[in-house]
Amino acid sequence: MxxxxxxxxxxxxxxxxxxxxxxxxxxxxxxxxxxxxxxxxxxxxxxxxxxxxxxxxxxxxxxxxxxxxxxxxxxxxxxxxxxxxxxxxxxxxxxxxxxxxxxxxxxxxxxxxxxxxxxxxxxxxxxxxxxQVAMLEGQALELSRKLNAAQAEIAELSRVLDERMRLEGVLMAPDARIVRLEPVGPAKAARATVVISHKVGKAVIDAAGLPQPPPGKTYQLWWITKQRGPVPAGTFTPAPQGETVAPAEMPPGKERMLAAAVTLEPTPGMPKPTGEMYLKGSLAEAR
Ligand SMILES: [Zn+2]
Incomplete structure (x- = not known):
């Protein structure tokens, strides 16, 4: 039975x-x-x-x-x-x-x-x-959190790679001008390289050793010309560690370039420098 x-x-x-x-x-x-x-x-x-x-x-x-x-x-x-x-x-x-x-x-x-x-x-x-459902929901949440973190990481890597490529493109340009910026301010370990290519039509700054800017502040690159003095060339925020590669504005074409400099300015940047200078390099020969 x-x-x-x-x-x-x-x-x-x-x-x-x-x-x-x-x-x-x-x-x-x-x-x-x-x-x-x-x-x-x-x-x-x-x-x-x-x-x-x-x-x-x-x-x-x-x-x-x-x-x-x-x-x-x-x-x-x-x-x-x-x-x-x-x-x-x-x-x-x-x-x-x-x-x-x-x-x-x-x-x-x-x-x-x-x-x-x-x-x-x-x-x-x-x-x-x-x-079991609660446990699975918890696992799904954890997985989606990890996925988001991974996606953020990929986005950051692809941004860095993109900047790298941009820098490489400028670096490989036959007319690339490389200008080293030396520390002149409080960050003695700071250094940067500015690369300009008129052929590629791009400029980049590759900086390292700059401290994180305080809230509401950003680093700003300047082209210092004979005629107009400092001309804004773009802002950037350094990565927490390692190098930061950021695009920069092209120097004004018909003006005589004297130098490039980096100052700390209120976000999102100023028309003329107001803050402390961190880096400076002579550009006299770069065009
Ligand atoms: Zn039985």
Missing amino acids: EHDKIKELLPLAAIDKLDPDQARIVAEHLASGCRECRQELEVLKEAAALIAMPKGEESEAKRRSEESLSDQSAPQTSTADAAPKPAARAPGAVWPWRVATGAALAVAVLMGLMLQSGTAQLRQMRRIQRA
């Missing part, structure tokens, strides 16, 4: 109300090693012990119940003084209906317990599912 059918017999087994055939089938099923049925039967037996009825009452109830159930199941053979005969059970029927009313009550209570334990199991499963 299959496990599900056996399970339906367990409440009766718990109160020893199975007929010998059923008792044997259940015993065989348990002997076959079904842990679920064994555990369920143990729980049901404990519950049965708690709701155990006095012996006398039970057998009286059983006798009365057998009479009435026999009457119902075989009304055509029932007479006032006929001895109650066990009704033939339909093949496949699971429930032995010859159960005393007291026992039937116990079975009903045990069935209730089974259902309750089923509900408790369901609740437990839902709790586990919710915990």
Whole structure:
């Protein structure tokens, strides 16, 4: 007999109300090693012990119940003084209906317990599912955080590479002019290289050793010309460590260049220098 059918017999087994055939089938099923049925039967037996009825009452109830159930199941053979005969059970029927009313009550209570334990199991499963979902959500969140960080890193690398390429393009230009800027201010380790190519039409500054600017401040590059003095050439914020490569404005074409300089200015840069100078280099020969 299959496990599900056996399970339906367990409440009766718990109160020893199975007929010998059923008792044997259940015993065989348990002997076959079904842990679920064994555990369920143990729980049901404990519950049965708690709701155990006095012996006398039970057998009286059983006798009365057998009479009435026999009457119902075989009304055509029932007479006032006929001895109650066990009704033939339909093949496949699971429930032995010859159960005393007291026992039937116990079975009903045990069935209730089974259902309750089923509900408790369901609740437990839902709790586990919710915990698993929460865990998966946490993992998804962590993954998406890592993905965002990786994307930010890629964006930063591609920005650096882009600047590198721009610098390389200028550096490789046949007319590239390279001007070294030396520290003149508080940052003694600061240095920079400015590269200008009129052919490529671009200029870049490659700086290192500059301290991070305070909030609201930025470094600004200047072309210092003979005619107009300092001309803004672009602002840049140094990377926390290593070099910073930033694009710069081309020097004004027709003016005589004297120098390039870097000062610290209020963001987003000034039309004329107002802050401390950090770097300076002579540009007299660069065009
Ligand atoms: Zn089983």
